[in-house]
Amino acid sequence: MSTxxxxxxxxxALLGFVDRQRPALLTISDxxxxxxxxxxxxxGGGKRLRPAFCYWxxxxxxxxxxxxxxxxxxxxxxxxxxxxxxxxxxxxxDTRRGQPSVHRRFEALHHAQEWPGDAEAFGSGTAxxxxxxxxxxxxxxxxxxxxxxxxxxxxxxxxxxxxTEVMCGQYLDMLEGTRGEATVATALRVVEYxxxxxxxxxxxxxxxxxxxxRPDVTAALTGYGLPLGIAFQLRDDVLGVFxxxxxxxxxxxxxxxxxxxxxxxxxxxxxxxxxxxxxxxRRLGDPELDAAGVNxxxxxxxxxxxxxxxxxxxxxxxxxxxxxxxxxxxDQEAHRALSELAVAATTRST
Amino acid sequence: MSTxxxxxxxxxALLGFVDRQRPALLTISDxxxxxxxxxxxxxGGGKRLRPAFCYWxxxxxxxxxxxxxxxxxxxxxxxxxxxxxxxxxxxxxDTRRGQPSVHRRFEALHHAQEWPGDAEAFGSGTAxxxxxxxxxxxxxxxxxxxxxxxxxxxxxxxxxxxxTEVMCGQYLDMLEGTRGEATVATALRVVEYxxxxxxxxxxxxxxxxxxxxRPDVTAALTGYGLPLGIAFQLRDDVLGVFxxxxxxxxxxxxxxxxxxxxxxxxxxxxxxxxxxxxxxxRRLGDPELDAAGVNxxxxxxxxxxxxxxxxxxxxxxxxxxxxxxxxxxxDQEAHRALSELAVAATTRST
Numbered sequence: 001m002s003t004x005x006x007x008x009x010x011x012x013a014l015l016g017f018v019d020r021q022r023p024a025l026l027t028i029s030d031x032x033x034x035x036x037x038x039x040x041x042x043x044g045g046g047k048r049l050r051p052a053f054c055y056w057x058x059x060x061x062x063x064x065x066x067x068x069x070x071x072x073x074x075x076x077x078x079x080x081x082x083x084x085x086x087x088x089x090x091x092x093x094d095t096r097r098g099q100p101s102v103h104r105r106f107e108a109l110h111h112a113q114e115w116p117g118d119a120e121a122f123g124s125g126t127a128x129x130x131x132x133x134x135x136x137x138x139x140x141x142x143x144x145x146x147x148x149x150x151x152x153x154x155x156x157x158x159x160x161x162x163x164t165e166v167m168c169g170q171y172l173d174m175l176e177g178t179r180g181e182a183t184v185a186t187a188l189r190v191v192e193y194x195x196x197x198x199x200x201x202x203x204x205x206x207x208x209x210x211x212x213x214r215p216d217v218t219a220a221l222t223g224y225g226l227p228l229g230i231a232f233q234l235r236d237d238v239l240g241v242f243x244x245x246x247x248x249x250x251x252x253x254x255x256x257x258x259x260x261x262x263x264x265x266x267x268x269x270x271x272x273x274x275x276x277x278x279x280x281x282r283r284l285g286d287p288e289l290d291a292a293g294v295n296x297x298x299x300x301x302x303x304x305x306x307x308x309x310x311x312x313x314x315x316x317x318x319x320x321x322x323x324x325x326x327x328x329x330x331d332q333e334a335h336r337a338l339s340e341l342a343v344a345a346t347t348r349s350t
Numbered sequence: 351m352s353t354x355x356x357x358x359x360x361x362x363a364l365l366g367f368v369d370r371q372r373p374a375l376l377t378i379s380d381x382x383x384x385x386x387x388x389x390x391x392x393x394g395g396g397k398r399l400r401p402a403f404c405y406w407x408x409x410x411x412x413x414x415x416x417x418x419x420x421x422x423x424x425x426x427x428x429x430x431x432x433x434x435x436x437x438x439x440x441x442x443x444d445t446r447r448g449q450p451s452v453h454r455r456f457e458a459l460h461h462a463q464e465w466p467g468d469a470e471a472f473g474s475g476t477a478x479x480x481x482x483x484x485x486x487x488x489x490x491x492x493x494x495x496x497x498x499x500x501x502x503x504x505x506x507x508x509x510x511x512x513x514t515e516v517m518c519g520q521y522l523d524m525l526e527g528t529r530g531e532a533t534v535a536t537a538l539r540v541v542e543y544x545x546x547x548x549x550x551x552x553x554x555x556x557x558x559x560x561x562x563x564r565p566d567v568t569a570a571l572t573g574y575g576l577p578l579g580i581a582f583q584l585r586d587d588v589l590g591v592f593x594x595x596x597x598x599x600x601x602x603x604x605x606x607x608x609x610x611x612x613x614x615x616x617x618x619x620x621x622x623x624x625x626x627x628x629x630x631x632r633r634l635g636d637p638e639l640d641a642a643g644v645n646x647x648x649x650x651x652x653x654x655x656x657x658x659x660x661x662x663x664x665x666x667x668x669x670x671x672x673x674x675x676x677x678x679x680x681d682q683e684a685h686r687a688l689s690e691l692a693v694a695a696t697t698r699s700t
Binding site: 025028035110117118121124125128129132137140144149165170171172174175177259 | 506
């Protein structure tokens with residue numbers, strides 16, 4: 001299948017799953033309709049990267065085309081929806097995929113209905129519950145994907161590990177942010193667990209294990225997926241600071257206002273003069289940072305050489321991934337698709 | 351097995367599962383140790399009601415004793431841990447099972463370490479992630495319980511439904527709370543999904559389906575479990591207002607301060623004079639409610655006849671459950687255990 005064809009099939013599987021849940025919810029109560037609308041809106045966006053890597057991990061391991069692997073791969077989008085919804089609560093983010101975040105959406109519903117209680121608490125409470133529902137549904141969709149018990153047993157071990165890793169990675173990310181003392185090394189550890197494994201390596205492994213991959217294929221997918229995943233997240237960090245809001249769907253400088261302790265920031269601090277470091281530390285994490293402040297921080301990150309160092313790291317990890325892919329014992333079609341995905345993951349603008 | 355013997359085996363299975371996760375977390379980072387400590391503390395408490403109902407559902411359906419059903423049943427405690435952790439964030443509760451709630455625990459860690467970031471956001475963010483981890487782990491523990499694929503396939507359908515129902519029930523609960531307009535009927539709908547099905551009916555069904563129950567057994571378990579579950583939650587509502595903090599592990603009157611729109615409150619409002627209703631509405635949900643205020647509200651709830659009406663409902667549902675149990679096509683041992691559990695669930699003091 002072509003990558004656009006897979007995307008379409010993943011979309012269909014995902015929306016089909018949610019459509020099968022819909023009547024159960026509305027039978028409990030019509031009051032649950034806004035939960036479904038919020039989920040529909042969120043799932044309407046997204047690049048379906050994790051399902052794509054899962055599908056090509058399966059194909060790389062010799063799996064044949066079919067609906068089972070597509071449904072298993074699509075279930076990763078529900079896991080990701082859960083992570084995004086909860087992440088936005090934790091970061092108090094206003095927007096996601098160019099729309100209001102789930103908690104802001106329900107806060108707005110509360111205001112619009114003029115309910116007497118606390119609108120903000122209602123918004124974040126609903127987002128916690130909808131994220132929980134997506135997490136439960138991701139497991140349900142995986143288990144009911146239609147692949148046989150033996151396949152799922154192998155895949156489940158990866159699925160379980162991936163969930164534990166991403167949740168731990170998110171905690172470490174928050175911890176570095178609140179301690180405000182990330183080095184390049186500690187920031188990279190967060191990137192490894194929160195992003196590289198979760199977004200690329202484990203989805204590849206999941207697909208591969210579902211297909212019963214040989215150990216050399218699994219190892220080759222790690223050789224390709226882990227550095228590519230790091231490059232992917234570093235690109236994300238650069239976009240979080242320098243990206244165009246029209247393309248990223250997030251307000252300019254949001255990562256700076258949140259004070260995220262990214263590898264980009266750690267590299268900048270490492271290369272900074274005392275004055276530059278002081279200015280960076282002073283303004284980073286200031287929720288009131290305006291456009292001028294964002295531009296000032298962008299300039300510092302460029303002038304220290306932090307941006308150039310980060311771009312250099314992206315290239316280095318990307319090259320490492322390409323070398324591993326070139327040597328991987330997989331067929332030509334999987335090779336070509338993974339090569340395309342590598343480009344899509346690291347040269348994107350959103 | 352006796353009920354105390356099951357409790358012990360469930361405890362062992364639960365702690366064994368967490369112990370097997372421990373090295374994976376600490377390999378990622380030592381910084382994850384506080385997450386494990388918080389979970390250990392939370393799992394140290396709890397009545398293990400859901401595992402007990404699951405185990406006796408299995409036995410009622412003719413399942414034989416063994417480690418598989420114990421592990422499957424114990425996984426419900428991780429689901430419950432997730433619900434409690436997230437519930438406490440949503441309600442801003444300070445305590446749980448007589449100890450600080452998870453979010454308050456991490457807020458305190460933040461203060462103790464004198465980290466520069468926002469302690470409250472760190473506390474609630476960590477609690478969201480730990481709740482997610484428990485939710486993921488509950489699924490993992492269920493799927494790796496050791497029962498065969500066919501059993502788990504049958505049980506999984508109940509597990510999936512139960513998770514969806516409890517999350518939807520919690521949303522409806524929060525919605526009634528924030529709209530502040532619950533009637534006895536709408537409050538009972540919340541009780542059905544959030545508590546009765548989740549705590550008793552579905553755990554019974556889960557065990558029964560794992561054992562491949564005959565439809566008449568499943569129906570009998572509903573006849574017993576659903577009214578018992580309602581009685582259980584109504585007892586909880588009464589304890590939330592009138593319970594002894596030394597026994598409940600929660601500060602006196604917390605449910606009143608939160609403004610929970612319980613059946614007890616709805617019954618009181620239904621029976622109240624205009625003056626009593628106005629006083630109840632005025633003070634309910636006041637976070638500053640002191641001991642005198644709590645006593646005043648307790649008096650109103652008694653004087654309206656709301657408390658008596660609620661106790662009467664508890665008795666009625668309990669009697670309904672007993673009648674269904676007496677007629678259930680299950681063996682004597684299961685019958686005796688479920689009869690004991692009915693008493694434990696509705697005449698408890700915590």
